[in-house]
Amino acid sequence: MTATIIDGKAVARLVRERTAREVTELPDAPGLATVLVGDDPASAVYVSSKRKHCVQAGMRDLHQHLPGDISQRALATTLEELNADPRVTGILLQLPLPEHLDAPSLIARIDPDKDVDGLTTLSAGRLAQGAPGLRPCTPSGVIELLDAYQIPIEGAHAVVVGRSELVGKPLTHLLLRRNATVTVCHSRTRDLASVTRQADILIAAAGVPGLVGPDAVKPGATVIDVGIHRTDDGLRGDVDFATVADVAGAITPVPGGVGPMTIAMLLQNTVTAAAARCAAGRFASGVAS
Numbered sequence: 001m002t003a004t005i006i007d008g009k010a011v012a013r014l015v016r017e018r019t020a021r022e023v024t025e026l027p028d029a030p031g032l033a034t035v036l037v038g039d040d041p042a043s044a045v046y047v048s049s050k051r052k053h054c055v056q057a058g059m060r061d062l063h064q065h066l067p068g069d070i071s072q073r074a075l076a077t078t079l080e081e082l083n084a085d086p087r088v089t090g091i092l093l094q095l096p097l098p099e100h101l102d103a104p105s106l107i108a109r110i111d112p113d114k115d116v117d118g119l120t121t122l123s124a125g126r127l128a129q130g131a132p133g134l135r136p137c138t139p140s141g142v143i144e145l146l147d148a149y150q151i152p153i154e155g156a157h158a159v160v161v162g163r164s165e166l167v168g169k170p171l172t173h174l175l176l177r178r179n180a181t182v183t184v185c186h187s188r189t190r191d192l193a194s195v196t197r198q199a200d201i202l203i204a205a206a207g208v209p210g211l212v213g214p215d216a217v218k219p220g221a222t223v224i225d226v227g228i229h230r231t232d233d234g235l236r237g238d239v240d241f242a243t244v245a246d247v248a249g250a251i252t253p254v255p256g257g258v259g260p261m262t263i264a265m266l267l268q269n270t271v272t273a274a275a276a277r278c279a280a281g282r283f284a285s286g287v288a289s
């Protein structure tokens with residue numbers, strides 16, 4: 001293996017330490033409201049990890065665990081209450097939701113200034129137009145990783161495989177802002193490998209286990225694996241790590257790559273949201289208008 005292993009756990013730790021320092025500079029502790037609906041085991045694990053790191057960073061854990069059969073209306077009401085609660089600076093509605101609920105219309109209820117997942121339409125529009133706002137956590141974690149390893153983005157050809165609202169699209173905008181030349185591939189792309197082989201920075205975010213093999217990678221390229229799949233052999237990504245690591249110049253592992261960054265950036269967003277509230281004169285104590 002020749003590639004540098006990009007250590008997401010280590011970079012995430014640095015981001016969390018930075019975030020914890022920023023918390024101490026605020027007049028009041030930010031509060032993160034994680035909203036978990038039902039008892040999906042994977043979601044429960046992710047949410048408990050978010051809550052643990054939230055407390056470790058000196059923020060308030062304002063978790064809400066709601067029954068899996070909650071109505072659309074009741075969940076919407078809960079979100080409105082969190083919007084109105086001055087202690088809550090960030091709201092994270094854990095996805096996926098149970099099937100009877102309509103996720104997009106619920107996400108639309110979240111106050112964009114508390115949208116620490118960066119998933120509301122306003123946050124997406126702000127990102128697309130380069131206006132200040134909260135950015136989705138996984139894409140900003142990818143940028144943070146590239147920066148931590150001093151991988152040049154400006155002028156590089158970045159190929160994003162996947163066009164999801166959660167990762168592919170926002171990451172495309174973040175890379176464009178940093179002056180990359182960006183190509184977006186998806187399930188209808190013809191001869192995917194011929195496109196991905198042009199990438200200086202290859203981002204695999206298609207949700208297909210092992211999609212990217214060694215033939216799809218230019219020697220020396222940086223490969224970022226956003227995929228996460230639970231298999232009988234443990235966690236796997238969209239990249240066939242064992243073979244691609246012989247071709248790539250740098251590569252993220254799964255686990256220990258992008259995953260830990262997602263949580264670190266959530267905490268960072270919660271501080272960013274709190275600082276913006278503070279600058280707007282709306283302190284968590286609710287005394288200022």
Ligand SMILES: Nc1nc(=O)c2c([nH]1)NC[C@@H]1CN(c3ccc(C(=O)N[C@@H](CCC(=O)O)C(=O)O)cc3)C=[N+]21
Pocket residue numbers: 046092093094095096117137138228235254255256257258259260261262263
């Ligand atoms: N509203 C919402 N926002 C999210 O950001 C969100 C979500 N819903 N639903 C689920 C996905 C998934 N996600 C991950 C977070 C951390 C790891 C992570 O820490 N992964 C570890 C391994 C942890 C494990 O063992 O599963 C790693 O890759 O090293 C992975 C995936 C956030 N998501």
